[in-house]
Amino acid sequence: MISRKKLIAGNWKMNKTSADALTLVADLVASVGRQTDVEVVVCPPFTSIETVGKAIEGSTLKLGAQNMHPEANGAYTGEVSAPMLRALFTTHVILGHSERRALFGETDVFVNKKVLAALKNQLKPILCVGESLGERESGSTLKIVQTQLEAGLDGVSKELAPSVVIAYEPVWAIGTGKVATTEQAQEVHAFIRSLLTKLFTEPVAQKVRILYGGSMKPANAPELLAQKDIDGGLIGGAALEARSFVELVSAAAAVQ
Numbered sequence: 646m647i648s649r650k651k652l653i654a655g656n657w658k659m660n661k662t663s664a665d666a667l668t669l670v671a672d673l674v675a676s677v678g679r680q681t682d683v684e685v686v687v688c689p690p691f692t693s694i695e696t697v698g699k700a701i702e703g704s705t706l707k708l709g710a711q712n713m714h715p716e717a718n719g720a721y722t723g724e725v726s727a728p729m730l731r732a733l734f735t736t737h738v739i740l741g742h743s744e745r746r747a748l749f750g751e752t753d754v755f756v757n758k759k760v761l762a763a764l765k766n767q768l769k770p771i772l773c774v775g776e777s778l779g780e781r782e783s784g785s786t787l788k789i790v791q792t793q794l795e796a797g798l799d800g801v802s803k804e805l806a807p808s809v810v811i812a813y814e815p816v817w818a819i820g821t822g823k824v825a826t827t828e829q830a831q832e833v834h835a836f837i838r839s840l841l842t843k844l845f846t847e848p849v850a851q852k853v854r855i856l857y858g859g860s861m862k863p864a865n866a867p868e869l870l871a872q873k874d875i876d877g878g879l880i881g882g883a884a885l886e887a888r889s890f891v892e893l894v895s896a897a898a899a900v901q
């Protein structure tokens with residue numbers, strides 16, 4: 646079996662001015678900027694991308710964005726494109742986050758366009774999927790995840806699929822302190838891997854990292870990260886402070 650390097654990504658959401666972002670990233674560079682056991686990605690708001698990008702130069706940290714528009718340029722007021730992100734040495738981009746879907750009306754079709762545009766521009770998409778509380782309670786978790794995954798990856802080639810990172814984020818666990826149990830998370834992660842096998846073949850599916858997201862913290866991370874199909878975490882709240890984020894990186898390194 647291929648061993649997948651664990652990936653810990655910090656989704657800072659709409660937090661931190663560029664000065665605050667610089668303080669946080671400087672701490673991260675000092676603490677985890679030389680280690681290579683775990684791939685670490687920080688995703689600041691657009692306004693701090695350039696500052697954070699300069700601060701991580703020469704370290705092992707990587708830079709991600711939280712969103713992008715599928716078109717390369719044009720009359721899309723307020724939007725940012727893949728080539729713009731690439732020009733600032735961004736390597737990853739979070740796409741289809743549940744907040745984008747719920748608050749900004751992003752559909753699977755739109756998310757798919759972004760995934761294809763990211764790959765075309767050598768950006769690694771972190772494609773988010775996950776069910777709401779109502780969907781879990783009505784027993785449709787796997788169906789929802791399947792729809793979001795298949796639609797999100799429509800048209801992605803077998804060759805480019807290993808560049809995609811999937812984040813399973815149950816909506817009811819995001820920012821709520823309610824973490825999925827390890828069994829709940831592993832069940833969905835294994836299901837996602839089985840879908841990836843169907844879409845891209847087994848060797849490709851074995852290469853794709855599947856992150857868990859939703860109230861992951863130093864206290865619950867070791868157990869989650871020890872699961873066979875959980876290859877890291879997409880971290881919101883606990884990524885806003887160097888100490889907890891560094892502990893999460895250490896927890897990932899410990900099970901690597």
Ligand code: PGA
Pocket residue numbers: 656814818819820821822858859860861879880881882883
């Ligand atoms: P949380 O957010 O860790 O604060 O739950 C995760 C996310 O939304 O990516």
